[in-house]
């Protein structure tokens with residue numbers, strides 16, 4: 001065993017990556033070093049280490065990357081209102097390049113010749129891992145046993161049983177990916193696009209609470225710094241927002257998503273903190289940015305989300321866009337108050353010292369400083385082309401009608 005050198009396997013402790021340990025050992029004759037990167041998934045990491053070693057890993061490395069994940073991945077995504085196809089807060093998509101980077105670090109340290117992951121050939125994660133690993137270390141060989149062997153989940157389960165690899169009962173139902181920014185559920189019954197996921201499938205969502213609640217998020221230059229008046233570290237703030245918004249049923253996303261490989265998939269997520277924080281952030285931006293900044297930033301945000309989703313985190317365009325986005329965030333400081341009730345979420349108040357909202361301009365009451373007499377001329381110019389186009393179109397249909405009448409006269 002191991003006569004082909006060492007391989008670093010990004011190991012979650014789940015079914016796919018557990019099966020990979022055995023395949024890498026037996027098929028590739030590699031010594032497997034497993035790496036588990038903690039992005040806030042609340043797993044029993046001691047148990048994961050025991051499991052990896054019991055299956056056959058020669059060494060296990062645990063890396064606590066929660067702070068880095070929050071600071072260097074979640075924060076830029078909040079600033080970019082990162083939502084793929086307007087819905088998915090990118091939790092998995094953001095964690096993958098970080099996990100890949102950590103695995104590459106370990107590979108360099110351990111003198112490994114290959115690096116491996118447990119992704120299938122049907123999803124986005126393979127792209128995020130492969131591209132990041134390749135971009136950071138072009139000479140490492142990438143092995144993806146599940147993809148290479150074209151394994152189905154059922155085949156994996158029977159292989160695991162045969163090899164006495166333990167499988168959790170949850171793994172039999174769904175494929176789950178979880179981190180600080182959200183939880184993704186795939187596979188099993190929810191592959192049926194018309195099937196409503198049962199309440200038990202969710203971890204953060206309280207379906208029983210009928211009471212309304214409020215949460216205030218404070219931002220400093222686009223970064224959430226306080227929740228309900230408490231200045232707390234970002235990881236704690238996200239956790240707090242997850243508990244609070246989830247406690248009011250907020251944060252389920254159920255949509256049809258276009259994967260990079262062309263497949264449309266039904267995706268179910270729970271991401272209470274992400275949904276609440278991005279909603280609040282967007283609202284604050286509307287108060288402090290000009291309409292020109294907002295319109296252009298929306299295009300940039302979309303492009304940013306696409307790069308993150310599609311595995312191009314290491315493309316220089318992403319950091320180029322970050323520079324623009326950062327520049328827009330200078331004034332995105334203030335507080336947003338959210339009201340949450342039985343799964344609904346809405347902004348009910350906001351304030352910022354950089355607000356462009358001026359009530360002396362907006363008010364309908366006396367005391368307005370807005371000079372209405374200026375509006376008349378503006379409106380005339382604003383609609384000029386639309387008015388002309390309509391009269392030209394009216395002339396055109398008159399001409400057509402006349403032509404038809406002339407033709408009919410000639411015929412008769």
Ligand code: ARG
Pocket residue numbers: 090091092093124125175176177184185186257267
């Ligand atoms: N569709 C989502 C994405 O592409 C979720 C992927 C979840 N991954 C998983 N292994 N269950 O980011």
